[in-house]
Amino acid sequence: MDLTVKGKQLDVGDALRTHVEESLVAITGKYFNGAIDASVSFAKDAHLYQAVVSVHVSRSIQMEAQASADAPYVAFDLAAERLAKRLRRYKRRLTDHHKDPQPAPEITAAAYVLEAEPEEIGEDHVEPEQPVVVAEMTMDIAELTVSQAVMRLDLADIPALMFRNRAHGRLNMVYRRKDGNIGWVDPQLAPEPVG
Numbered sequence: 001m002d003l004t005v006k007g008k009q010l011d012v013g014d015a016l017r018t019h020v021e022e023s024l025v026a027i028t029g030k031y032f033n034g035a036i037d038a039s040v041s042f043a044k045d046a047h048l049y050q051a052v053v054s055v056h057v058s059r060s061i062q063m064e065a066q067a068s069a070d071a072p073y074v075a076f077d078l079a080a081e082r083l084a085k086r087l088r089r090y091k092r093r094l095t096d097h098h099k100d101p102q103p104a105p106e107i108t109a110a111a112y113v114l115e116a117e118p119e120e121i122g123e124d125h126v127e128p129e130q131p132v133v134v135a136e137m138t139m140d141i142a143e144l145t146v147s148q149a150v151m152r153l154d155l156a157d158i159p160a161l162m163f164r165n166r167a168h169g170r171l172n173m174v175y176r177r178k179d180g181n182i183g184w185v186d187p188q189l190a191p192e193p194v195g
Helices: 013-031 072-097 146-156
Strands: 002-008 037-045 048-058 061-069 108-113 135-141 160-165 171-176 181-186
Touching: 002 013, 002 135, 013 037, 013 048, 013 072, 037 072, 037 171, 048 072, 061 072, 061 146, 072 146, 146 171, 146 181
Parallel strands: 002 037
Antiparallel strands: 037 048, 048 061, 108 135, 160 171, 171 181
16 A cells, blocks of 8 residues: 655654554455555644545545544544444445446546635726636546445545436436535436427
């Protein structure tokens, strides 16, 4: 496993790095044959330490967990525990998903990060015709069932996930609502006009 451990406003020593590596090898080895890569970042915010653990367990499955505590070891252990809990919860579905006889080819899409609107706009501000693109990347859009998409949304701890619905092949989206529930967008094709 390729592991990156870094700290923001914090020196990550060899002992913490070793603790992180041993813990992640044990967690991923229990549920998979090991992970492809992992990154752990520590940051100090006032009196708390925050640990963000991101693990790429297979080509198409990325997981993330984070936690805060009054010590970096405790913050990491809490985040690693959340990661292990997600893996334990979804292990059966992950292994069943990998037994699909013929996986559908994934499609890719361009993804852009747009510049945020300024908070205060002066009178002489001219609105651009197109938003300013800050970053550009590509992302894979997998063919999944709705339950698999919800599982990936939860595993990666992301706010939204676009996927191609295995039931009908159209693009769908699942997202985390403010009330804690999961929303599902399934656009319906407009009926053909008659006549």
